[in-house]
Amino acid sequence: MARTKDPAVRALLIERAAQMLRTREPVTLRALVAGTGVSTMAVYTYFDGMEGLWRAMRQEGFQRLAARLAEVPMSPDPVRDLAALGAAYVDNALHSPDLYRIMFDAEFALEDAAAADETLHCLVRTGERAKAAGRFREDVxxxxxxxxxxxxxxxxxxxxxxxxxxxxxxAHAVPLLTALFVSAGDSPAGCRRSVELGWRLEE
Structure with missing residues (x-):
């Protein structure tokens, strides 16, 4: 009878690898499991080897980003919401910098590319709302x-x-996003107000 995999062990190894990246330690098989209480075989059991671990780390980065974006409350102002999603993206990067760095390492395939793509599509849907509200031009x-x-x-x-x-x-994001959204058709004054309302970073 096959043993049930423990999600806690999988999470432990991902966090351990991220910590090693943070402290610039070489992420080798033996160094990864040292002091964790699990054997090197766990890396094969849970990830099919080190390459699978890197894929899982990329996926974990996008999963955390998706969760953070999902926390952003939508408002009647879609331009404000676009800025708020951008701020959430930055917050996620600053809170998980090690996973953030590996998220965009295309050398390793994602476990679920569609789930990663969804993090971009939530911005697309908010942009569609801005078009429907008349904030952006029809040709955008x-x-x-x-x-x-x-x-x-x-x-x-x-x-x-x-x-x-x-x-x-x-803070440079405010004028940069304002310029982008004004180029898409929004009014300068209204756009600036919306972006300032949305671009609120966690301390």
């Missing part, structure tokens, strides 16, 4: 706008999470 492609918005958040998050820029640099 919500997917293209979502991608550009993501790029702004990703760029700032990466530069702050990895150290070159200080945390106050995240």
């Amino acid at each position: 492609d919500p997917l293209e706008l979502a991608t550009q918005s993501w790029a702004i958040g990703h760029g700032l998050a990466s530069l702050v999470a990895t150290g070159p820029l200080p945390r106050p640099a995240l």
